[in-house]
Amino acid sequence: MITLKDLRKSYEVGERQVDVLNGLDLEIKQGDMLAIMGRSGSGKSTLLNILAGLDTADSGVYQYKQVYISEMNGNQRAQFRKKHIGFIVQNFALIDSKNVFENIALPLRYSKLSRGEIRDRVDRVLADLRITELQSKAVDTLSGGEMQRVAIARALIQNPDLILADEPTGALDEQTEAEILDIFAKLNQQGKTLVVVTHDQVVADYCQQIYYMQEGKVAPITS
Amino acid sequence: MNMILREVWESLKRRKWFSVLIAIQITALFFIGTLLFLTHTRIESKSDRLQPLDELTLYQLSDGLVPDSKLQAFLEQPDSLDQLKTLYQNLEAQFEERYIYLFNQMIEVKLGDDQKWDPFFHGYEQGAPIERLKKRSYKPMKAVQINEHGFTRFSIPLSKGAGFSSEDFHYNGNTIPVLLGAKYEPFYNVGDEITAKYIQKDLTLIVQGFIQPDTFVFNYNHPELYLDRYIVMPALQFDKIPQTEADELFQKRHYLQLINGTIFSDEEPYVVRRDLEQVKKVSDFSDMQIMGANSDTLNFMFSAIQVNKNLLKIMAGSLFLVCILSISILMITKFQDNYRNMAIHLASGATLNQLFSYFLAEIFFMVGLPGLVVTLLYRQVIEVSFGMYTLMNTMLFAVIVLISALPLYLQFRKLEISSLLKRSE
Numbered sequence: 001m002i003t004l005k006d007l008r009k010s011y012e013v014g015e016r017q018v019d020v021l022n023g024l025d026l027e028i029k030q031g032d033m034l035a036i037m038g039r040s041g042s043g044k045s046t047l048l049n050i051l052a053g054l055d056t057a058d059s060g061v062y063q064y065k066q067v068y069i070s071e072m073n074g075n076q077r078a079q080f081r082k083k084h085i086g087f088i089v090q091n092f093a094l095i096d097s098k099n100v101f102e103n104i105a106l107p108l109r110y111s112k113l114s115r116g117e118i119r120d121r122v123d124r125v126l127a128d129l130r131i132t133e134l135q136s137k138a139v140d141t142l143s144g145g146e147m148q149r150v151a152i153a154r155a156l157i158q159n160p161d162l163i164l165a166d167e168p169t170g171a172l173d174e175q176t177e178a179e180i181l182d183i184f185a186k187l188n189q190q191g192k193t194l195v196v197v198t199h200d201q202v203v204a205d206y207c208q209q210i211y212y213m214q215e216g217k218v219a220p221i222t223s
Numbered sequence: 224m225n226m227i228l229r230e231v232w233e234s235l236k237r238r239k240w241f242s243v244l245i246a247i248q249i250t251a252l253f254f255i256g257t258l259l260f261l262t263h264t265r266i267e268s269k270s271d272r273l274q275p276l277d278e279l280t281l282y283q284l285s286d287g288l289v290p291d292s293k294l295q296a297f298l299e300q301p302d303s304l305d306q307l308k309t310l311y312q313n314l315e316a317q318f319e320e321r322y323i324y325l326f327n328q329m330i331e332v333k334l335g336d337d338q339k340w341d342p343f344f345h346g347y348e349q350g351a352p353i354e355r356l357k358k359r360s361y362k363p364m365k366a367v368q369i370n371e372h373g374f375t376r377f378s379i380p381l382s383k384g385a386g387f388s389s390e391d392f393h394y395n396g397n398t399i400p401v402l403l404g405a406k407y408e409p410f411y412n413v414g415d416e417i418t419a420k421y422i423q424k425d426l427t428l429i430v431q432g433f434i435q436p437d438t439f440v441f442n443y444n445h446p447e448l449y450l451d452r453y454i455v456m457p458a459l460q461f462d463k464i465p466q467t468e469a470d471e472l473f474q475k476r477h478y479l480q481l482i483n484g485t486i487f488s489d490e491e492p493y494v495v496r497r498d499l500e501q502v503k504k505v506s507d508f509s510d511m512q513i514m515g516a517n518s519d520t521l522n523f524m525f526s527a528i529q530v531n532k533n534l535l536k537i538m539a540g541s542l543f544l545v546c547i548l549s550i551s552i553l554m555i556t557k558f559q560d561n562y563r564n565m566a567i568h569l570a571s572g573a574t575l576n577q578l579f580s581y582f583l584a585e586i587f588f589m590v591g592l593p594g595l596v597v598t599l600l601y602r603q604v605i606e607v608s609f610g611m612y613t614l615m616n617t618m619l620f621a622v623i624v625l626i627s628a629l630p631l632y633l634q635f636r637k638l639e640i641s642s643l644l645k646r647s648e
Contacts, residue, residue, distance in 0.1 A: 054569060075574050082572030093567050097233045107571040109226050154571070 001193060002028035002051070002162070007060035008216075009046055020046045021057060022216025028195065030161070033188040035196045035204035037221075038213030044197040047213070048164050051195060052085050053077035064162075082110055086155030088165040094139040094147055094154075101126075101135040104153045111158070125153045129183065145176035152183060163187060165196045169203055181206045230581040231588055238557060245553045245589050249623065252546040253597035256619050257605075257612070259539045264608055265437070266531050282486040282495050283443040284314075286479065287510035297510075298475055304465070307478035310506040311460075314482065315372070317502045324370040324458045324484035325377075325442040331361035332428075332454075333418040340364075343406070343452045361420050367440070367450065370458040370484065377440045379455070384413040384432020387457050391431075394459045401428045402455040405436035421456075424473045428454070443485050443514075482511070547626045550590075554627050558582060558634060579635050583628055590623045 009021040020043035028034065038044050049055035050062060053069055054077075062070040069080060081087075094103045101122055108118045126132040129149050139147065148168065155163055165184070169177040177200075185206060188194055196207060204210045211218040235242045288294040297303050314322050329345035336357050344351055345363040356363060369377075371392045379386065382405065391400045399421075403411055411417075417428040439449045458481055465471035488495050496513060503511050565578050598616050602609055 052570065075576070078569075078572055078574040081570070087570040089566065089570055093563065093570075095233075095564050095567055097237045106567070109229075110572040110577075158572075 001030040001032075001065060002026070003061065003063040004050075005061040005063075007047075007050065007057040007062065009043070009050070009055075009057045019216050021050075021060075024060070024217050026211070026218055028193060030193055031188070031191055032209060033184070033194040033196070033207045034209040034211060035198055035207040036211045036213055036218060037198060037201075037204055040199075042213045043216055044213050045166055047218070048166050048195065048197050051162070052087050052164050053081045054087075078110075082107060082158060084161050086158065086160035086163040088148075088151050088155045088163065088168050090167045091171055094150060096138075096140055098139070099135070100131070100137050100139060100142070100150050103139060103150055104135075104157055106154060107158050121157055122153075125157050128156075129153050143176075144172050145179060148172060148176070148180055149183075152180070156187070161193060163192055163194045165194065167198055167200075168196060169198070169200060177202065226577075227581060227584045231585045234557070234561065234581065234585055235588075238560065241553065241557060242589065245550060245557075246593055248546060248549055248553070249590050250593040250597060252542070252550075252623070253594050253616065253619065255539075255542050255546075256615065257597060257601055259535060260612055260615055261605070261607065262531075262535055264611075266535065269439075270532075279487045279489050280492070281443050282488060282492075282499075283514040284483055284486065284499075285512055285514040286482060287512055288479075293510075298472070304471060304475050304478065306506065306508055307475060307482060308460075310502070310508045310511070311478055311481045313502045313506045314484065315370070317498055318486050318488070320372045320376060321486050321488050322370070322484055323373040323376060323442070323487055324481050325367060325373045325440055325448075326369075326458070326480055326483070327365065327367045327445070327448065327453070328422075328480065329363045330366040330428075330454055330456065331359075331420040332364045333360055334362045334364075339410070347452075364454055365452055366421075366454040366456055367448065368456045368458045368480070369440070370481070373440070374457070376487070379438055379440070379450070380435040381432045382408070382435045384430070386432060392457045392460055394461050394463075396463065398427045398429045399456060399459065400431040402432050402434050403430055404434050404449075404451040404453045404455070405438075406451045407454075408433045422473055422476050424470075428456075486513075547623060550623065550627050551630050554582070554586060555630055555634065557585075558631055575635060575638065579632065582631050583624075586624055586627050586631075590620055590627070594620045 004024055004026040007021045007024040008019070010017050010019045012018075024043075024047065036044050036047065046055060050057055053072070056077075057070060060070065061068065064080070064084065067080070069077065072080065095106070098106070104122050104125060105118050108121060113121075122135070123132070126135055129152060131146065131149050131153065134142065134146055134150065139150065142150065148171075152168075155165075163184075168184075169180055172180065181203060184194055184196070194207070196203060198204055210221040212221050288297050300306075334340055340362060341347060341353050341357075343364050344353060344356055345365050347353065347365075351363075371387070371389060374387050379402070381402065384402070386402070387400065398416070401417070411430050411433075413430055413432060415430045417430065419426050419428050434450050434455065436451060437449065438451070439447045441447055459477070461474050461477070465474050486495055486499075499511070499513060503509055568578060569575070594616050598613060601612055
C-alpha cells in the first residue's frame with residue numbers, strides 16, 4: 001500500500017543542518033497496524049507528516065498504491081489527504097470555536113458535500129463511536145476521552161484508508177487509553193491501516209508491528 | 224464561499240475584543256480620512272478661488288478730504304457729485320477688473336425683536352450693545368457693498384437664486400437686489416422683499432439669491448470676511464440726477480465711498496501710481512492718494528494655505544502610517560494566534576491558499592464594513608463631493624487591504640506546515 005524509499009529530510013537549526021530522515025525505507029501493507037517509537041526529535045512526527053502529505057521529503061520516493069505522492073504539489077497533496085488520510089493530531093487538536101458536530105464535519109466542508117450528506121455522515125460516525133449525545137456540545141466542556149473520540153471521529157469522517165495518529169493517548173488516563181486503543185483495534189479489524197507514533201509501550205503493544213526510529217531510519221522491533 | 228464566511232465569522236467571534244479593536248481602529252482611520260478630505264476640499268476650494276489673486280499687491284485708495292471742514296466744503300460744491308461720479312467711472316475704466324470696491328457698511332433693516340437676529344447685527348462680535356439696538360425698529364445689520372469687478376473676481380458661489388447682472392449695479396429707482404449669506408436661508412426665500420435704510424435712505428431690498436456657506440471675501444482691511452451672516456449689496460451707480468437735496472447728499476456720500484476702493488495689481492508700484500495720477504488728472508480730482516501698498520494680506524493667505532496643505536499632508540501621512548502599522552500588527556497577531564487551528568484545517572484537507580483566503584476575506588470584511596458604514600453616514604449627513612469621497616475611500620480600502628495582507632502573505636510564503644503542526648503540540 002505504501003512504499004517509502006530512501007527518504008531524506010533535513011532542517012536548518014541555526015547554522016547547523018539536522019538530518020531528520022536519513023535514507024528511510026518502509027513498506028506498509030493494507031490492513032497493517034504499526035507503531036513507530038523513538039526518542040523525542042528522532043523524526044517520528046516528521047515521518048507522519050510526510051505520510052499525511054502535510055510535509056515533503058527533500059528527496060526519496062513516497063508511493064501510495066500506484067500514486068507517487070512525492071511528485072505532487074501542495075494542492076494535489078491536499079486532495080490526497082482529503083481522500084485517503086485520517087489524521088489524529090497530538091492533544092486532540094479540536095477547534096474551540098466549533099462544537100463537536102462542526103469539528104467532526106470540518107473535513108467534509110472541504111469536499112463540497114450537501115448539508116444532508118454531511119449530517120448523515122457525521123451522525124453515522126457519532127453513532128459508531130457512541131458519542132451522539134455530545135454533538136452539540138462545546139469542545140471545552142468535554143473530558144479528555146470524549147475529546148479524543150471526537151478527534152478520532154473527525155479522522156474517520158472521510159472513511160480514509162490510512163489513519164495516522166500522533167501520540168493519540170498521551171493525555172489520557174489508563175482506562176480511557178484502553179477504550180481508545182479498542183477503537184483503533186476495531187478500525188484495524190475493519191481493514192483500516194493505522195500508523196501510530198507513540199512513546200507508550202502499552203500503545204505499541206496493541207500494534208502488530210513496532211518500528212523504532214533512530215538516526216533518521218526505522219527498524220522493526222517485533223513483527 | 225460558505226466555508227469562507229463561516230471561518231471569517233468564527234475568527235471574528237473567537238477574538239471578539241481583538242476584532243472590535245481592529246474595527247474601531249479602521250473606523251477611526253476612515254473618520255480621520257473623512258475629516259482630512261473635508262479639510263482638503265475646503266482648502267482646495269479656497270486655494271482655487273484665490274488663485275487668480277496670487278502675487279497681487281493691494282493698493283488702498285483714500286480721498287484726501289480731511290478734516291471735516293474740507294469734506295464739507297467739497298460736498299457743498301455744486302459739481303461735487305459729477306466730480307465723484309467721473310472719478311469713479313475713470314477709476315473703473317483705467318484699472319478695469321483691478322479696481323475693486325468692497326466695503327462693509329451696515330444697512331438698517333426693519334425687523335421684529337427676535338433673538339435669532341442678534342448674530343446678524345453689525346458689530347455683534349465686537350460687543351455692540353445688542354439689547355439697545357434691538358429696541359429699534361430698524362436694526363443695523365452686517366452688510367457688504369461690492370462693485371461688479373469685485374463680484375466677478377471673488378466669484379461668489381450661490382446655493383440658490385441668481386448672482387448680480389450688470390444692470391443690478393445701476394439703481395432702477397425702486398428696489399435693490401441683494402444676496403444673503405447662508406445663515407439667512409432659513410428665514411427668507413428668493414424674491415422676498417426687505418424694508419431697509421441705507422445711509423439714511425429708505426430702500427426696498429429684493430432677495431435675489433443665497434450665498435454658499437463659508438464663502439469669504441477680503442479687502443485691504445479684512446483678510447477674511449465670511450459672508451454667512453452678511454447682506455451683500457451691489458455697489459450701486461446712480462444714472463439719474465437726484466431730485467431732492469437729500470437724494471443728492473445720499474449719492475455724494477455713496478460715491479465718496481466708492482472711490483475709496485482697492486487696486487489689486489501685479490504691476491510695479493510706480494506704474495500704479497502713474498496710472499492713478501492720470502485718473503486724477505482727467506477727473507479733475509486731486510484729493511486722492513494711495514494709502515499704502517500691501518502684499519502681505521494675500522501673501523499671508525497663500526502661505527497660510529500652503530502651511531495648511533503641508534500640515535494636512537503630514538497629519539494624513541502620520542495617521543495613516545500609525546493606523547496601517549497597528550492594523551498590520553493586529554492582523555499578524557491574529558494570524559499567529561490561529562496557528563493551531565490552521566494546522567487542524569490543513570490536516571482536514573485544506574490548502575494554504577484556502578487558509579490565506581480566510582484571512583484575506585477577514586481583512587476585506589474588517590476594512591470594508593467600517594468603510595461602508597462611514598461612507599453611508601457621509602452620504603446621509605454631509606454628501607459634499609460624494610463621488611470623490613467614495614473614490615478616496617475605495618482607494619483607502621484597497622491600500623489598507625494590500626498593506627495589511629502583504630505581511631500575512633509573506634508569512635504564508637515562508638510558512639512550513641510542519642511548523643504549524645509542531646506549534647499545535
